[in-house]
Amino acid sequence: MLNVLVPKNHFLTINYPLMEDYVLGLSIPLGWGNIHDVVPFCIDTVALRFKLVDQHVDITEVRSKGIVLNTPGSYVAYPTIAEFVLEGTPYFAGGATCYFAVSGTYPISLTDYLQFRTLGNALHTAYTIDGAGVGSTWTPLAGRTLGFNAFGKQTLAGTEEQIHQGLGNAPAIQPLRNVAANTRLGDSFVVPAPGYFLTRIQVFLYTPPQVGTPIGETSVTTYSSLGPGLNAEVQEGMQGDQLQIITGQAVYSLALPQAGEDADLVADIESPFPMLTTGAEIIEDLFINTLDKDILDATWLADFGVSRTQMLKVFIDREMTVGDFIGKMEATLLWKFIPLQDGATVALKYAPIAFGGVKDLATAPAYHFRDEDFLDFRMEHDLSTVRNIVRVKYDEAPDTQEFKIATAQSDYARLFYSCEDTVEIETWLTGEGESGSAFPDDAEDLARAYMKFFMKPQARITFRVHGFGLNLLPGRDKVRLTRSRAMWQGGAINGDLFRIMRLVKSPATNSTEMTAILDDDTIPDFDISSGSL
Amino acid sequence: MSLTDQLKRAAKELAWLLEIEIAMRIDDLTWAQVPATDTWYITIPLVEGRPSRVREIYRVFASGSGLPAEHEVTEYAEEATLAGCNGNAGSWYFENGILYVHTTMDEAPDSGDFYIAMYFWKCFCDGQYPAPNELVFSVAPGFPAVWYDPRLQKDSIPDLSMEVTGFQQGGVQQTWGTLKLNNGDGELDAQLFDYIWENKVYVLRVGEPGDAYADFVPVSRGRTGGIAWDDAAVTLGVEDPTRTVD
Numbered sequence: 192m193l194n195v196l197v198p199k200n201h202f203l204t205i206n207y208p209l210m211e212d213y214v215l216g217l218s219i220p221l222g223w224g225n226i227h228d229v230v231p232f233c234i235d236t237v238a239l240r241f242k243l244v245d246q247h248v249d250i251t252e253v254r255s256k257g258i259v260l261n262t263p264g265s266y267v268a269y270p271t272i273a274e275f276v277l278e279g280t281p282y283f284a285g286g287a288t289c290y291f292a293v294s295g296t297y298p299i300s301l302t303d304y305l306q307f308r309t310l311g312n313a314l315h316t317a318y319t320i321d322g323a324g325v326g327s328t329w330t331p332l333a334g335r336t337l338g339f340n341a342f343g344k345q346t347l348a349g350t351e352e353q354i355h356q357g358l359g360n361a362p363a364i365q366p367l368r369n370v371a372a373n374t375r376l377g378d379s380f381v382v383p384a385p386g387y388f389l390t391r392i393q394v395f396l397y398t399p400p401q402v403g404t405p406i407g408e409t410s411v412t413t414y415s416s417l418g419p420g421l422n423a424e425v426q427e428g429m430q431g432d433q434l435q436i437i438t439g440q441a442v443y444s445l446a447l448p449q450a451g452e453d454a455d456l457v458a459d460i461e462s463p464f465p466m467l468t469t470g471a472e473i474i475e476d477l478f479i480n481t482l483d484k485d486i487l488d489a490t491w492l493a494d495f496g497v498s499r500t501q502m503l504k505v506f507i508d509r510e511m512t513v514g515d516f517i518g519k520m521e522a523t524l525l526w527k528f529i530p531l532q533d534g535a536t537v538a539l540k541y542a543p544i545a546f547g548g549v550k551d552l553a554t555a556p557a558y559h560f561r562d563e564d565f566l567d568f569r570m571e572h573d574l575s576t577v578r579n580i581v582r583v584k585y586d587e588a589p590d591t592q593e594f595k596i597a598t599a600q601s602d603y604a605r606l607f608y609s610c611e612d613t614v615e616i617e618t619w620l621t622g623e624g625e626s627g628s629a630f631p632d633d634a635e636d637l638a639r640a641y642m643k644f645f646m647k648p649q650a651r652i653t654f655r656v657h658g659f660g661l662n663l664l665p666g667r668d669k670v671r672l673t674r675s676r677a678m679w680q681g682g683a684i685n686g687d688l689f690r691i692m693r694l695v696k697s698p699a700t701n702s703t704e705m706t707a708i709l710d711d712d713t714i715p716d717f718d719i720s721s722g723s724l
Numbered sequence: 725m726s727l728t729d730q731l732k733r734a735a736k737e738l739a740w741l742l743e744i745e746i747a748m749r750i751d752d753l754t755w756a757q758v759p760a761t762d763t764w765y766i767t768i769p770l771v772e773g774r775p776s777r778v779r780e781i782y783r784v785f786a787s788g789s790g791l792p793a794e795h796e797v798t799e800y801a802e803e804a805t806l807a808g809c810n811g812n813a814g815s816w817y818f819e820n821g822i823l824y825v826h827t828t829m830d831e832a833p834d835s836g837d838f839y840i841a842m843y844f845w846k847c848f849c850d851g852q853y854p855a856p857n858e859l860v861f862s863v864a865p866g867f868p869a870v871w872y873d874p875r876l877q878k879d880s881i882p883d884l885s886m887e888v889t890g891f892q893q894g895g896v897q898q899t900w901g902t903l904k905l906n907n908g909d910g911e912l913d914a915q916l917f918d919y920i921w922e923n924k925v926y927v928l929r930v931g932e933p934g935d936a937y938a939d940f941v942p943v944s945r946g947r948t949g950g951i952a953w954d955d956a957a958v959t960l961g962v963e964d965p966t967r968t969v970d
Binding site: 568569570571572573574575577600602603605606607608609610648676677678679680681682683 | 747749779780781783795797839841910912913914916917918920921922923949950951952953954955958961
């Protein structure tokens with residue numbers, strides 16, 4: 192089972208005959224949690240259908256070039272199959288006049304409105320529009336145009352070009368929604384040959400761009416009409432992005448749905464639906480829904496879920512084995528997934544003082560070995576485990592594969608072991624704690640917890656004792672040791688507690704060899720400094 | 725012994741010296757203050773004679789405070805007199821088994837704001853000789869002569885190979901190994917816990933019984949690695965000294 196590859200499904204021609212060429216053969220991603228900036232795969236270049244993941248999701252937002260697309264209007268979402276379909280991009284023949292209107296959802300107000308920039312220009316005319324819909328009055332602003340740029344593509348898969356440039360001097364203010372006559376502002380431009388799909392309009396705002404605080408969204412509507420206000424056929428709605436200030440000029444971009452690489456489409460999803468975010472939820476969903484293997488022990492799963500509540504974001508768009516998946520999840524949450532010899536499975540949680548607050552399941556040690564029990568006894572300080580800095584990589588962006596980084600640093604390792612080595616641990620943490628959690632910054636806590644393992648050489652004891660039927664489990668169980676000679680404080684070990692990490696049972700000699708490490712959770716937290724990049 | 729002489733000697737006529745600069749954490753000890761000064765002192769029962777150096781890391785976050793930069797190691801200056809130590813922050817002085825320290829921030833070493841490490845040389849040889857050929861040397865000028873502890877297993881001295889790679893590639897390939905110290909009497913058991921032996925400078929020298937210290941030829945200078953311990957011996961890893969910057 193651990194060698195099974197996930198994701199299991201791929202983009203195949205038999206299922207997606209009209210997909211873009213580069214999509215063929217790629218894995219259909221799997222995702223859990225609140226995932227931003229997922230790059231959609233175009234699975235139907237005619238219908239402009241895009242797929243996000245292989246699960247039922249909630250598509251919370253779709254953006255093109257960073258600009259939020261409207262739904263309905265710009266796309267239609269199909270959450271059960273994690274797909275969306277872009278509405279058609281408006282097309283204008285070469286030489287046609289494209290009329291558009293800018294409107295805001297905020298109420299008419301004399302104290303809260305946007306200030307658009309008009310320019311002196313006789314080539315086309317700006318309009319103030321009283322009301323909405325067909326038949327509203329478009330009143331020309333004589334000798335003035337709205338300042339705006341327009342962009343388009345000759346083909347949907349083509350590259351975006353600028354098809355209109357806002358030119359003119361004598362800038363002036365034109366408010367939007369400060370009086371009833373100004374509920375919308377309009378303008379037009381002649382689309383150049385050979386004709387273009389309209390993708391984006393940038394409108395210029397005055398400085399300051401707004402008076403008061405107009406609360407609401409701004410959007411643009413285009414019209415394929417013969418003239419302003421006549422038989423207006425709404426083509427598409429556009430929604431604005433955040434205000435950008437470019438060299439002293441405020442610019443507001445409004446986008447239309449578009450396909451092709453140049454569209455820079457990304458989506459935010461909550462996956463699966465309803466969203467699963469904790470390690471226990473994700474492991475359970477992976478095993479039951481993806482692998483169809485209901486082998487998890489309900490008791491340990493519940494215990495694991497209670498003790499590891501960190502919010503995760505798992506996005507797999509490249510094949511990995513379930514074993515690697517489990518390994519990365521173990522590294523993310525400091526736990527172990529151990530199959531027992533009777534086929535059951537247990538979860539072991541390690542000693543992160545500030546990471547989840549729950550140490551582990553083990554309680555009293557089962558055995559206390561003394562001098563007379565040891566057939567063999569040796570110790571080791573493993574210098575290779577020492578690290579000065581732990582870097583926990585978290586909150587990976589699916590589109591750029593870049594991580595945020597939390598670090599923990601130990602001056603102890605730096606001074607006493609002259610160690611300047613760094614270890615990097617890749618995780619699925621989001622950096623966000625559960626709402627109201629006592630551990631709001633998971634990645635830093637994890638880095639500090641790891642630092643406690645790395646700041647000193649690990650002291651390992653390997654010993655052999657009689658009997659191979661000892662009911663001990665590596666990782667979970669502890670033993671107490673007493674020995675009159677050891678590389679230890681005062682030269683002897685007096686009943687100290689060690690955690691078993693390795694167990695070799697030898698029936699032929701009726702003996703068991705164990706390797707154990709000091710169960711040391713005593714390193715003070717102030718010995719470690721931490722921060723995030 | 726010159727290298728030319730060394731070529732002529734049979735192995736059994738050679739004497740091997742192993743010197744390791746061990747570290748000890750001292751900021752967690754209890755210190756007393758020299759009255760009316762910023763100097764603090766403690767008795768250090770060092771059979772090895774005296775410390776070789778003292779270093780500090782100031783642990784308190786120092787952003788914008790004008791204090792030493794965070795995470796920087798400060799090597800204390802050794803002073804020739806107690807007055808010199810009193811007058812200079814970031815210095816140490818050792819006399820009659822007492823270590824005096826003046827921290828960089830004029831604070832007590834056990835204030836919790838520092839990690840402080842004291843270093844000293846542990847000296848071993850592969851076998852001792854009767855006087856006048858006793859292996860008793862001082863490892864540096866000003867250090868008292870110490871009796872080299874005959875624990876080094878000569879047979880454990882590893883092959884040390886060096887190979888130059890092609891010039892168009894760059895780099896030198898070296899191999900290292902382990903050194904063994906006899907410890908059947910348990911003498912080193914507690915010391916391996918109390919002191920820090922890992923990643924410390926070591927020097928392996930070879931000479932002839934009766935040679936002056938200066939005539940012992942350094943054969944290998946590197947860093948200790950991990951430690952393996954059993955009832956009979958201690959095995960020290962030896963590693964490339966360029967592995968870490970110190």
